[in-house]
Amino acid sequence: xxxxxxxxxxxxxxxxxxxxxxxxxxxxxxxxxxxxxxxxxxxxxxxxxxxxxxxxxxxxxxxxxxxxxxxxxxxxxxxxxxxxxxxxxxxxxxxxxxxxxxxxxxxxxxxxxxxxxxxxxxxxxxxxxxxxxxxxxxxxxxxxxxxxxxxxxxxxxxxxxxxxxxxxxxxxxxxxxxxxxxxxxxxxxxxxxxxxxxxxxxxxxxxxxxxxxxxxxxxxxxxxxxxxxxxxxxxxxxxxxxxxxxxxxxxxxxxxxxxxxxxxxxxxxxxxxxxxxxxxxxxxxxxxxxxxxxxxxxxxxxxxxxxxxxxx
Amino acid sequence: xxxxxxxxxxxxxxxxxxxxxxxxxxxxxxxxxxxxxxxxxxxxxxxxxxxxxxxxxxxxxxxxxxxxxxxxxxxxxxxxxxxxxxxxxxxxxxxxxxxxxxxxxxxxxxxxxxxxxxxxxxxxxxxxxxxxxxxxxxxxxxxxxxxxxxxxxxxxxxxxxxxxxxxxxxxxxxxxxxxxxxxxxxxxxxxxxxxxxxxxxxxxxxxxxxxxxxxxxxxxxxxxxxxxxxxxxxxxxxxxxxxxxxxxxxxxxxxxxxxxxxxxxxxxxxxxxxxxxxx
Amino acid sequence: xxxxxxxxxxxxxxxxxxxxxxxxxxxxxxxxxxxxxxxxxxxxxxxxxxxxxxxxxxxxxxxxxxxxxxxxxxxxxxxxxxxxxxxxxxxxxxxxxxxxxxxxxxxxxxxxxxxxxxxxxxxxxxxxxxxxxxxxxxxxxxxxxxxxxxxxxxxxxxxxxxxxxxxxxxxxxxxxxxxxxxxxxxxxxxxxxxxxxxxxxxxxxxxxxxxxxxxxxxxxxxxxxxxxxxxxxxxxxxxxxxxxxxxxxxxxxxxxxxxxxxxxxxxxxxxxxxxxxxxxxxxxxxxxxxxxxxxxxxxxxxxxxxxxxxxxxxxxxxxxxxxxxxxxxxxxxxxxxxxxxxxxxxxxx
Numbered sequence: 015x016x017x018x019x020x021x022x023x024x025x026x027x028x029x030x031x032x033x034x035x036x037x038x039x040x041x042x043x044x045x046x047x048x049x050x051x052x053x054x055x056x057x058x059x060x061x062x063x064x065x066x067x068x069x070x071x072x073x074x075x076x077x078x079x080x081x082x083x084x085x086x087x088x089x090x091x092x093x094x095x096x097x098x099x100x101x102x103x104x105x106x107x108x109x110x111x112x113x114x115x116x117x118x119x120x121x122x123x124x125x126x127x128x129x130x131x132x133x134x135x136x137x138x139x140x141x142x143x144x145x146x147x148x149x150x151x152x153x154x155x156x157x158x159x160x161x162x163x164x165x166x167x168x169x170x171x172x173x174x175x176x177x178x179x180x181x182x183x184x185x186x187x188x189x190x191x192x193x194x195x196x197x198x199x200x201x202x203x204x205x206x207x208x209x210x211x212x213x214x215x216x217x218x219x220x221x222x223x224x225x226x227x228x229x230x231x232x233x234x235x236x237x238x239x240x241x242x243x244x245x246x247x248x249x250x251x252x253x254x255x256x257x258x259x260x261x262x263x264x265x266x267x268x269x270x271x272x273x274x275x276x277x278x279x280x281x282x283x284x285x286x287x288x289x290x291x292x293x294x295x296x297x298x299x300x301x302x303x304x305x306x307x308x309x310x311x312x313x314x315x316x317x318x319x320x321x322x323x324x325x326x
Numbered sequence: 327x328x329x330x331x332x333x334x335x336x337x338x339x340x341x342x343x344x345x346x347x348x349x350x351x352x353x354x355x356x357x358x359x360x361x362x363x364x365x366x367x368x369x370x371x372x373x374x375x376x377x378x379x380x381x382x383x384x385x386x387x388x389x390x391x392x393x394x395x396x397x398x399x400x401x402x403x404x405x406x407x408x409x410x411x412x413x414x415x416x417x418x419x420x421x422x423x424x425x426x427x428x429x430x431x432x433x434x435x436x437x438x439x440x441x442x443x444x445x446x447x448x449x450x451x452x453x454x455x456x457x458x459x460x461x462x463x464x465x466x467x468x469x470x471x472x473x474x475x476x477x478x479x480x481x482x483x484x485x486x487x488x489x490x491x492x493x494x495x496x497x498x499x500x501x502x503x504x505x506x507x508x509x510x511x512x513x514x515x516x517x518x519x520x521x522x523x524x525x526x527x528x529x530x531x532x533x534x535x536x537x538x539x540x541x542x543x544x545x546x547x548x549x550x551x552x553x554x555x556x557x558x559x560x561x562x563x564x565x566x567x568x569x570x571x572x573x574x575x576x577x578x579x580x581x582x583x584x585x586x587x588x589x590x591x592x593x594x595x596x597x598x599x600x601x602x603x604x605x
Numbered sequence: 606x607x608x609x610x611x612x613x614x615x616x617x618x619x620x621x622x623x624x625x626x627x628x629x630x631x632x633x634x635x636x637x638x639x640x641x642x643x644x645x646x647x648x649x650x651x652x653x654x655x656x657x658x659x660x661x662x663x664x665x666x667x668x669x670x671x672x673x674x675x676x677x678x679x680x681x682x683x684x685x686x687x688x689x690x691x692x693x694x695x696x697x698x699x700x701x702x703x704x705x706x707x708x709x710x711x712x713x714x715x716x717x718x719x720x721x722x723x724x725x726x727x728x729x730x731x732x733x734x735x736x737x738x739x740x741x742x743x744x745x746x747x748x749x750x751x752x753x754x755x756x757x758x759x760x761x762x763x764x765x766x767x768x769x770x771x772x773x774x775x776x777x778x779x780x781x782x783x784x785x786x787x788x789x790x791x792x793x794x795x796x797x798x799x800x801x802x803x804x805x806x807x808x809x810x811x812x813x814x815x816x817x818x819x820x821x822x823x824x825x826x827x828x829x830x831x832x833x834x835x836x837x838x839x840x841x842x843x844x845x846x847x848x849x850x851x852x853x854x855x856x857x858x859x860x861x862x863x864x865x866x867x868x869x870x871x872x873x874x875x876x877x878x879x880x881x882x883x884x885x886x887x888x889x890x891x892x893x894x895x896x897x898x899x900x901x902x903x904x905x906x907x908x909x910x911x912x913x914x915x916x917x918x919x920x921x922x923x924x925x926x927x928x929x930x931x932x933x934x935x936x937x938x939x940x941x942x943x944x945x946x947x948x949x950x951x952x953x954x
Contacts, residue, residue: 028508030509034420035420039435041412041479042479045454045472046445046450046477049451049452050453053449056452112343112346118339130347130351133584136583137580138558139539140559141576141580144558145357154569251446254540258539259539259559278448282452296452306445496687496689496763497686497691499652499655499684499690500686503682503704504678504708505679505707518693
């Protein structure tokens with residue numbers, strides 16, 4: 015459609031191309047790409063007598079082998095996996111269901127619903143964390159009273175403070191907040207399905223429920239993939255903010271809510287008893303980088319396969 | 327028969343949607359109404375409205391006097407707005423260069439710039455902090471602006487270039503015939519053209535910047551440069567016992583976002599849905 | 606008012622040659638039309654004249670002066686685009702005057718030229734409107750007005766009517782013709798629509814794959830196409846092409862001999878325009894009616910001949926035939942064309 019123009023006076027240097035590209039490329043390279051590469055490099059070093067000395071993959075072995083590090087690493091990793099699975103199994107289906115309902119053409123008031131549903135996502139994570147901390151707090155009584163009213167009084171626990179339930183509770187709070195994003199993506203994708211396709215299905219005799227499963231869902235598979243990979247990336251990186259606000263840098267109680275993000279933060283920043291070590295921090299970051307790379311790789315590979323299947 | 331069945335389905339659907347609406351709004355409403363109550367009222371009658379004896383502004387007073395919320399707010403505003411400006415401007419420039427002109431390495435550069443979408447910038451924090459320290463930019467808003475700009479550029483470039491590729495080049499050719507330089511063509515012809523997608527890019531960029539806790543905590547935790555998000559987090563940490571103040575702090579943090587959202591919700595949603603369609 | 610000369614113009618993108626060695630002279634005040642199928646290079650050539658594409662080789666002269674190294678704004682050209690390319694944030698007056706304002710022309714002069722253009726195109730009532738408040742036809746007129754205001758030596762049109770609906774296209778075609786009669790400028794007009802080409806052009810240049818198939822007046826192209834491509838491109842509905850054989854001076858279709866020419870023997874293609882076929886009991890073409898389209902004043906009959914080949918004939922509205930009926934058509938031997946196996950036309954009578 016739009017083939018690129020070759021401007022007149024081609025023999026002259028087209029400086030303007032450089033000018034247009036320079037600012038973005040410079041800032042991006044210096045503050046986004048370079049740090050990541052440099053962190054990868056740092057993970058191969060350690061502090062020794064004031065000078066950084068190259069030690070190869072020793073840091074990685076330390077991370078995975080030494081109990082002090084390995085325990086934290088695997089604990090954090092396990093928690094992240096739990097986080098990810100819960101988000102995939104709870105947040106995304108809820109978002110899909112809400113989006114499916116919202117996209118029904120004859121529904122009234124969709125604008126209001128849309129606005130409301132996206133509101134929690136806009137709020138600062140700190141705010142959200144604390145609001146829920148208050149609501150769930152045994153001191154206030156909002157939740158215990160509400161549960162008593164529903165006859166479930168004896169089931170109340172200070173979930174955020176209990177090792178056994180803290181992670182799940184935090185995850186549910188995170189889901190509450192972030193439902194808005196996959197909701198919007200699904201909603202947009204569903205809206206993108208041409209009316210005629212739905213009408214043809216209706217003429218073929220399918221009703222709303224079946225239309226969703228057999229027509230709409232297959233058509234938004236790419237969006238499902240996109241949401242999955244975004245959930246994956248977000249879970250491993252953005253989870254820090256919520257957990258740090260609610261449970262602090264030690265991701266209490268007793269590391270039960272520790273995730274890769276908080277672990278990374280502690281590694282190079284230090285926290286209370288634990289000293290910061292920028293090289294181990296870099297190592298943790300690189301490990302996280304590879305974990306994410308694996309996920310993205312699977313996603314891109316999967317997308318490639320799917321595209322090929324549609325073409326053939 | 328069909329009519330009643332439709333009615334039932336419709337009611338069922340609305341029930342589900344309203345249920346989630348309540349779930350989404352309830353916590354916020356709770357915070358807001360309780361921020362205006364006396365301590366007794368907060369604990370005695372959590373769900374009641376702040377009227378009569380229950381009304382108290384003590385919480386807000388303490389927030390506004392004991393902390394620097396106006397400063398935090400203006401910091402957040404500055405960082406978000408300036409970052410957004412650079413993201414939009416530099417992103418549009420790069421997207422224009424990549425989509426309009428043919429040159430060696432065009433594909434390579436566009437891939438390079440867009441790969442950042444999948445790579446979280448936080449992973450390079452260790453080296454980033456070292457760099458910021460070396461540049462002498464610790465505890466400056468500048469550091470945050472640079473980092474957020476770098477973070478927001480990939481997706482901005484992606485969205486802008488997808489859009490620009492679908493715009494006919496004839497209007498730019500017409501401007502060339504009229505004798506405009508490539509720079510003027512960018513500023514006077516191309517920029518006005520990308521207006522529909524600016525909202526999309528702004529939405530995708532603004533939210534992660536405003537709400538970010540990580541970089542303000544690590545790069546600029548100082549009093550002078552604290553953002554609202556960090557400020558609220560620290561404040562709450564200090565005042566956990568004073569419920570009124572805490573609730574007021576939370577409300578203060580929510581308020582600007584709420585107000586902006588209510589004003590701009592239509593454009594925001596439209597922006598997301600149009601942008602997301604491409605993705 | 607100027608002449609346009611293309612000398613050995615060539616254009617290649619990497620290894621692909623898009624324009625091959627083009628020679629053309631456009632006379633003063635001539636309206637020349639570049640026509641051809643999509644991708645034949647006509648738009649590229651127009652853009653090279655405008656200065657929006659560079660030349661790989663050759664020269665372009667306007668009024669004897671070489672211009673292919675000049676930027677577009679210095680060439681004395683103005684261009685009307687397919688998508689009008691109006692500035693959306695300026696109103697009609699702003700759009701019309703923009704290039705002059707940018708060039709620093711005196712305000713009174715700008716106003717004068719803008720008003721003249723508005724008068725010619727009937728835009729006086731629309732001057733304060735923005736492009737989004739205009740219809741397609743109005744936008745196209747503003748685009749043309751913008752070109753007029755520049756007082757160029759040569760007007761360039763790049764498929765300006767393609768985005769309009771059929772009825773509007775017919776109307777605007779007449780408007781452009783009137784414009785040319787009034788302004789008497791040299792104009793280069795690119796289109797893929799042969800009807801536009803036939804009605805507007807003083808001369809037509811038929812393109813295919815970057816090479817010129819034929820240059821001539823509309824009537825020349827209609828009556829004496831140089832090859833099979835031009836013959837099939839000009840005229841609607843398209844010319845019928847039938848496989849035939851030429852031997853000892855006779856061109857035969859199956860067993861039926863109908864015209865004698867003197868040429869080399871071998872397989873040939875016989876070309877007959879639908880409008881040159883008549884229902885004739887003594888005719889040479891026997892076949893069965895497949896489809897009969899009646900348009901009121903005229904009718905098209907699609908025939909399958911006894912040897913399996915198909916053709917279309919244009920008859921007047923008095924005929925009524927039904928599918929399955931047998932039909933015999935006759936041709937005027939003076940009106941048919943014979944093409945050799947390479948597609949080249951091989952006879953003149």
